[in-house]
Amino acid sequence: MSDPRPTDPPPRVEVRLPGGRTLPGRLLAWRQGPDGAWWAQAIIQVPAAAIRQVAGEDYTAVPREPAPRPSAGGYVLAADTRPGQPRTAVLHAADCWTLGKAAHWTTITPVDDPDQARALLLIDDTTACDACGPEQHLPTAP
Template sequence: MSESRPADAPPPRVEVRLPGGCTTPGRLLAWRQGPDGAWWAQAVIQVPAAAIAQVAGEDYTAVPREPAVRAPAAGGYVLAADTRPGQPRAAVLHAADCWTLGKLARWTMITPVDDPDQARALLLIDDTTACDACQPAP
């Protein structure tokens, strides 16, 4: 007899074989049996955002975003980019400790930038500006 998992425990880990033979880690949510008797696994996998194509007419604004786990280096910078589909590209460079970062919209993607040379180069891109509040000066 198997022991049941606590309700707050994450689903068990699995390896998902993708077309072409590659595998990626995932979490097994459920087993479902189809009308033909074949079993199917309902699983969740994580893939790079570049592997996802959004479908026209779907609303993605309520999809939760989790900020990066890795904190930028002390004295570092972060780039806050607007990721809403159909919006003009726009990014703002902030000092890593900028107080406005806690007030960003859920569709904002934060990318740590630890190298001051890279931060300076980002400010040369037309759609990137420096934060008015923290005024980063890499």
């Protein structure tokens, strides 16, 4: 049996959740408990809405990996979703570096259509990102 190279991704698994639903995952390790039962340490991806942050924990160092920018261009809308705060949104190029520093209360929504991106900038609570300047890359309106 050969050892996997450190650059190889962990092997794929299916993780069965309560209720019978399964999610794809990656198996990191097997661990045996003091009672002899085996446990799997695995990585799964779940929708962000399924995660509840724990009060007192610091999430600022958790990396964010925005979706790659489509080859034909693309935009995303970053909206502030804090309760009790005024709704504000910022239009970004999909590969804007500032999206990696977005706060946990920020909702990121892809905007694939340039006309829709242009229309979003006409809404009072929506601005263009100062870092990536997405409005400079929008095709001119017909």
